[in-house]
Amino acid sequence: MQSLSASSIEGVLLDLSAVMMLLCAFACLGSKLFDRYVAYYALQSVVLSFAAAVVAIHLGSGALWALAALTLAVKGIAIPLATRRFLLHRLDLRRDVALSTGLSTSLILGAFLTVFAYLAIRPGTLPHALVASAVVPLSTAVILLGGLCMVVRRHTIAQLIGWLILENGVFLGAITLVATFPFIVEAGIFLDLVAAVLIMITFVSGLAQRLATAAAPDLRELRE
């Protein structure tokens, strides 16, 4: 398998897009408006599709091109649009108040998690210097930040966005670490994602209609 070294121009571009994705995750963690969450997620997905395209150019693989296009269409455009139209507008969500920590605290926690990701995954610990050196720790950091978003946010929609960010991190790691991963598996994951968002939309809309809230702490009593 060909390797993407950090010194090649593709490697640098990959590093750069990984950093941009990390920034989007931080921006999402540091914001309080539902609109912004979705916007940052969309931006992150667009950068992710760019990263996939870079890997596709490097490996000359048609399947990866398809994946990049699919990422852009589904994660960059379809999911943000659907979330905005069917969840944010329908539920009239603007400002997220259901945070379990302050913004600064969550940003500091995020910084700690990022440093942890860097320390835990040094390039030297990878099997062969397989990929651009910063991508793997950065994708780990994005995964951890997505998880952190889900932990500190208590609103269901915000947790959904956190989960989508986490998934973006997994995807970034997947396309760089195991670029020869069968296309059908990746496409299957996509399908899962779309299904999950659809379920979320129907589920949350239904919940909100009945209970007039979708904040997780208030959902303890589901019994009528």
Added chain:
Amino acid sequence: MSTQDGLQILQSAVVLLVAPLYAGVLARAEAIVQSKRGPSVLQPYRDLAKLLRKGSAISDQASWIFRGAPFVAFACYLTVSAIVPVITDEPLPLAFLADLIGGAFVLALASFSISLAALDCASPLGGLGSSRTTWIGSLAEPALILVFFTVGALSQSDNPYLENHALAHSGAAYVLPTHVLGAVAFFIIVLAENGRIPVDNPSGTIEISMIEESRVLEYSGREYALVKWGSWMKLFLLSSIFMNVFVIPWGLGNADSLLGGLQGIAALLGKLAVCGVGIVIIDSSFAKLRFFRIAEFLGASFLLALIGIATSYVIGK
């Protein structure tokens, strides 16, 4: 007088004379974005001419600190104008005076003297302004130092000219995460240091929410002209450092001929237009932050620079 000396004088003259124009253009552009007509771009020059003609009223409680501070601050900005890359790509004769950290110290000295002056005449708003500016400064300083570390990681120095060369000669260095993060962090600091929108409203006239402006409320006449001029020079200098060192390291003039310097001026005006557009967009699309959220804003800058350094540690360059 050699060409180099000529360029040195030309560079400081550019900073001195174009800075009010830059502020005027920014104010005009902001007004246009807000569907107002706005003052002429030459308004800062008219203000300066008017203020310089007037006498100044000084409180009888004020000491020599109050009288001296505008001159100290103005001298600091002039010093910085001699040492950073504004129009040429090679250091000019006086550039040995300070590196980036030294330049930051000189700028901090200017801010310190104005803060002292604001405390000196014991007006309540002056004290408020000094306290707020110092608090913001104390948050911006660590972030700034970390930005210099990202510069150091890239060019193995803290010299703006070497950083400029390292970036201008290598496309790979330009897109390194370390550099991109450092540049964004520096831009946040530029906004905070100049009291631009998310931190402070530069055109603010509401006393209770002003930060920078409330330090200089007591000044009038000539001293006020110097203080205003100084703050425009600071905006101009930080913008041109941001553009010449971090964003567009190309197009600086050749340091061997006066023609190179003139060409550098033309390029600089173009770059500042780009930077001005960025500042105007931010000014008109964000609201002023609540005072205690400024810490989060500057914390973001700190965080970006920190991640940049951590990345350079992992990538190994």
